[in-house]
């Protein structure tokens with residue numbers, strides 16, 4: 144009889160415990176549902192204001208605000224010619240072998256790095272391991288030897304066009320530039336009209352380089368041009384005064400890895416020279432520095 148009483152007590156206890164659990168779970172589910180409804184409503188409001196940056200590698204906005212104290216380290220590689228044969232060119236180091244470029248792009252893809260456009264340098268909170276590939280001057284070798292690799296590995300890049308060269312010998316045609324821009328994998332940006340030294344020009348000449356090249360490229364691609372790449376890395380205060388009205392970013396030639404703690408302005412973004420003799424291990428060491436924390 145004693146054991147029966149105990150087991151009856153036990154059953155009551157179990158029933159009470161089960162009731163508590165059921166009420167708890169139901170309460171949690173109701174609260175969770177209400178919370179999710181609110182988040183969904185908030186997200187759909189946010190999404191309408193999000194800039195369009197293509198469909199590749201873009202992390203949906205999980206944050207409602209841009210973090211204020213973000214620290215980012217981004218390796219930004221600078222390429223010139225993507226070609227095996229440099230002929231009698233004196234700047235052979237500017238000629239990257241297509242096979243080397245493929246090794247590098249494959250390494251990025253295989254190791255979870257995220258290629259970004261330069262015009263995303265003020266949206267780094269969207270990424271965890273960002274890296275940028277940039278191509279200066281952009282002769283037809285980019286179209287023949289680099290563009291197919293970006294498509295093969297589904298990676299983004301930013302290219303800098305000298306607009307006076309368009310349709311010229313060994314240069315990109317308007318049709319090719321339009322096709323590249325339409326791919327969504329490549330942002331087409333300005334490398335001036337003439338590729339002359341900006342720091343030796345008058346104000347009017349510099350204004351024409353900045354404004355004229357932007358207008359030409361925008362009329363070809365139908366997309367906004369917001370990055371200015373200084374030819375041979377040379378610019379002065381006049382350049383900076385002019386371009387703040389036309390561009391959001393300026394790229395230097397050298398300077399190593401971008402670190403938000405060290406770079407004072409989006410018009411002074413440094414880059415790493417990706418030269419012909421750079422081993423994959425060096426490339427990988429630069430990549431390993433990629434960081435976004437906040």
Ligand SMILES: [Zn+2]
Nearest residue numbers: 279280374375
């Ligand atoms: Zn150049």
